[in-house]
Amino acid sequence: MSRIGVFVCHCGENISATVNCEKVAKVTGELKGVEFSTDYKYMCSDPGQTLLKEAIKEHKLDGVVVAACSPRMHEPTFRKACAEAGLNPFLCEMSNIREHCSWVHPKDDLTTEKAQDLVRVMVEKVKKNKALNSIKVPVTKTALVIGGGIAGIQAALDIANCGHKVIMVERLPSIGGHMSQLSETFPTLDCSQCILTPRMVEVAQHPNITLHTYSEVESVDGFIGNFTVKIRKKSKSLDEHLCTGCGLCTTKCPQKKIPNEFERGLGMRPAIYVPFPQAVPNKPVIDREHCTYYIKGKCKVCEIVCPTKAIRFDQEDEVIDVAVGAIVMATGFDVLKTDYFPEYGYGKYADVIDGLAFERLASASGPTQGEIRRPSDGQIPKKIVFVACAGSRDPAKGIEYCSKICCMYTAKHAMLYKHKVHDGIPYVFYMDIRAGGKNYEEFVRRTIVDDETQYIRGRVSTIYEKNGKLIVKGADTLMGAQPVEIEADMVVLATAGVANHGAEELAQTVHISYDPYKFFAEAHPKLKPVETNTAGIFLAGACQAPKDIPESVAAASGAAVKVAALFSNDELTRDPLVAVVNRSAPPVYSQCVGCFLCQSVCPYQAIEREEIKNRNGEVIKTLARVNEGLCQGCGTCVALCRTKAIDIHGYSNQQVYTEIMALLND
């Protein structure tokens, strides 16, 4: 006979507002095998947990059901409390009567009845639970950082400075990310490159960091503490050890008319190129798509001029395997593509550019050496219209969220323009000015007051060209939606920040979840902002949602601490909710027939073959056996097993059938 304890939580009023908690405790207290039942205002609080522990000892409970919030929230809390009271933690289950009941149903008898049903299910299940011991697995104390922008750089340096090895993978030929493209940063007007490039160099020189640029993650296997990652190092057509980075090849390359991605197409680059002068590593790669040799089969000018003979036309991609214990995702963001704005003529008129292109124009190392000049004719624009919320907060463009950084960088752009072109007039069309942040509001005020920027509240409806001017039509909603028409020389769109291209595929490769906008999802929006739902994988920076530089850096340091905490142990304890092949004695009579269907479906290669031998050493039967260290407990093998020889702790056939029967028969 079981001695189960039922503990019903009110969660303040979150549960008790719609569920009659006293009644739930009373009714479920009368179930067979329930020794003790009670309700309490906050079960997770210190007194609540004490109540639970005392009851376990006093009533000698051999099973506990806590009816409260989602087990995804507090299961570890209550299992820990049980363990402290001397009860095996895996004899504790939770009924989710908050997220799945009180919050989604009105206050009536049906809701209370549903809560009773949910508790009854768990009471019956917990009767079938087994005492289990946690599994210990070793930790590989090397971290993988995917992405070499400011977030990745910060995370890598923090982890490396804790004394752990870091492997950084960057898709482009140089680390630096979007921050390296920026001119000056708000609200201090620090030169972006001046504060970033020392860190880039530090990454390259750090003894604990191995840098793989022009590389991509191809696959991730394994689990927390023990990931195996395949990295494809794309061919740079170059022997990096021989190359000194002299740059002679880039000046001699005859193919010079390729739009430079780093300059947002405002400048040109050759086929063998270094993305920007401060690149790390400062060694060129050959863009095989545009290289004359790869297209026509002849040229090889770079090979001829190279003083160290470092060019390798026949170099192939290299795929390497690395073992890591934790992964930090720092893949950043992208800006919305041009084809979303036909009404603004983006992509059609050369002088309608996006904010990132304006950063390049304003940058001292940019295509105009920092002078604001129109891309079409090189003239200095006398009137610039900045359009905030180009895409953001616009369900018609499929982006309902606020991109967060645009208000600030638009104010910065207007300020920089005014500083460089004193007689110019900047206009800003905005919806709201969102300047939450230290010294942010003051910065926007300066743009408006000191730099005389004309802020107009309203959306721009259309932009078209007339007599060499861009006619911007909009409305001023603070003047009763009065139509506004501005003859501008240039238009800058603050296009929405969106998930980086390939984010969805990468999330699927590393097995983490993502939101409908393809930004990576955190484990909890408030309390686990840098963790993902996959243990051992953390988030840093704008791959999670649009973030500015200080936020990205803070998140990266947060992720780094999580990695360091993980690496502070030599062994990890893991929930033992894994599959098990039932054995009987003697093993030759085991239910398993050795068909190994389980082996073919296991995503973790956790099924091993075990040979049963007779006393002469002859194999008489081969059985499946689960490697507990590898098994992650998905249970696919259980569903597939023909003889039901394989089962899974925590979700065993017996437990599941009991749950169904308890649920449907009251």
Add this chain to the structure above:
Amino acid sequence: MQEFEPKIVAFVCNWCTYAGADLTGTSRIKYSANVKIIRFPCTGRIDFMILMKAFENGADGIIVSGCHPNDCHYSTGNFHARRRWIVFRNLLNFTGIDTERIQFSWVSAAEGFKWADVVNNTTKKIREIGPYENYNKIAVSTLFKEEGATNE
């Protein structure tokens, strides 16, 4: 007359739909109380005997839901679930089990609204079809049917 209140069991995976249903709660989106959730690690774990057990015990409808294809926490579990459904649906139809009563869906951890829709639509549909009284008849007749009899 009292309205028919269908009993619907939802078998969901821990990583996507269970979390999605949590989000429905966190967002305070209301849905019908007829559906009760049983948690599994993965849709790959949900074999068809579990569905049959639910019908046998008086369920009027079943929801099976997990991660979208390619999003499985365990890489491939939901593909096995999908394949199993395709294979078993024909068998279930053949044996006369009403497959209209089984709702398959993909609900991710970010789709709180979708979960409420799935629950409400399924409840509405089962309410229209009515209680499932035939299952046990079918089960008995299939087991004890005389030789040569055809299935209707």
